[in-house]
Amino acid sequence: MNISLFNLPNCLMLSMLLVLIGSYGVFRRRSLILVLLSIEVMLNGVNLSLVSFNFFRWGTVENSHYLYMLSIGVAAVEAAVGLSMIIVLFKNYNDITRNRISQLGEHAR
Amino acid sequence: MPVSPVVEIAFALSALVILVSSVAVVLVKNPVRATLLLIVSFLPTSLVYILLQAAFVGILQILVYAGAIMMLFTFVIMMINPSPKDGESPVGGSEGGEGGFSGLRGALIGLLIVGGLGALLLPMVFQAASQVSVAPVTKPGFGELSSISALLFEDPANNPLTVSFELISFLILVGIIAALNFSRRKGASADKEHAITTRPTEALPIVAREKAMDTK
Numbered sequence: 423m424n425i426s427l428f429n430l431p432n433c434l435m436l437s438m439l440l441v442l443i444g445s446y447g448v449f450r451r452r453s454l455i456l457v458l459l460s461i462e463v464m465l466n467g468v469n470l471s472l473v474s475f476n477f478f479r480w481g482t483v484e485n486s487h488y489l490y491m492l493s494i495g496v497a498a499v500e501a502a503v504g505l506s507m508i509i510v511l512f513k514n515y516n517d518i519t520r521n522r523i524s525q526l527g528e529h530a531r
Numbered sequence: 532m533p534v535s536p537v538v539e540i541a542f543a544l545s546a547l548v549i550l551v552s553s554v555a556v557v558l559v560k561n562p563v564r565a566t567l568l569l570i571v572s573f574l575p576t577s578l579v580y581i582l583l584q585a586a587f588v589g590i591l592q593i594l595v596y597a598g599a600i601m602m603l604f605t606f607v608i609m610m611i612n613p614s615p616k617d618g619e620s621p622v623g624g625s626e627g628g629e630g631g632f633s634g635l636r637g638a639l640i641g642l643l644i645v646g647g648l649g650a651l652l653l654p655m656v657f658q659a660a661s662q663v664s665v666a667p668v669t670k671p672g673f674g675e676l677s678s679i680s681a682l683l684f685e686d687p688a689n690n691p692l693t694v695s696f697e698l699i700s701f702l703i704l705v706g707i708i709a710a711l712n713f714s715r716r717k718g719a720s721a722d723k724e725h726a727i728t729t730r731p732t733e734a735l736p737i738v739a740r741e742k743a744m745d746t747k
Contacts, residue, residue, distance in 0.1 A: 436546050444553070453562060456565055460556070497596070
């Protein structure tokens with residue numbers, strides 16, 4: 423096979439497409455849960471670009487693997503806080519569309 | 532650079548599966564299906580990590596991402612109980628909404644925004660890729676657990692990565708406190724009402740007063 427697919431431009435292109443797909447979801451989805459899932463898609467693309475840069479350019483130190491661990495820590499915290507906000511919205515308004523997020527701090531009923 | 536055809540085919544197939552399932556995550560209306568499709572897109576991502584000689588990262592992707600974080604999403608979707616009508620339910624509600632653009636026009640505007648973002652990102656990708664002309668040179672044992680742990684925890688008194696790695700736990704603690712605070716706000720007033728029933732001798736006049744003020 424003389425055509426090479428597994429190289430840095432293709433990995434970066436894949437991660438760029440993941441970020442674009444996720445940002446489309448963030449712009450378009452109405453349900454806050456689906457917005458959070460789209461953010462996870464974007465984070466996935468960013469992690470992929472980190473690890474592919476580390477393999478193709480700096481194959482001696484695993485700095486990006488460390489950055490990946492930091493990133494999934496941030497993703498876990500973001501999911502926990504975002505989902506608890508969704509639960510509060512659902513308790514108060516019985517509705518988790520994104521227009522409700524401005525009423526999060528108000529007292530319900 | 533010579534790469535094994537098995538690696539090429541595995542990379543192409545997993546990239547295809549990742550893209551298709553990610554598009555499905557964004558387009559599908561049912562949140563349960565979206566979560567499961569996201570797990571489907573995480574599995575070939577971990578295969579790509581393994582191809583990039585990051586086996587530990589691939590394991591973390593499955594264990595932490597697909598195992599723990601997606602389970603959190605599934606629990607929350609289970610708690611708030613989406614109704615069977617996917618398109619109109621407040622939980623699974625799809626697009627547009629009051630004050631937003633819906634239907635074809637909204638999709639067009641979303642694609643326009645995303646296309647502009649892609650036009651910004653694409654030259655960066657090509658510029659970053661053009662600066663790499665050499666084949667990847669990895670040290671022996673690259674990406675293995677012993678190598679990563681040596682990077683993180685070697686000489687812990689002087690290693691900045693050790694400190695910042697431990698600071699992740701502090702970040703998670705802050706996240707836990709924030710989530711507890713969110714869930715506590717409504718429960719505090721409910722606790723006050725319940726305290727009346729637990730102390731009957733003090734609570735009796737309060738209950739009587741409330742009953743007197745009750746106009747219904």
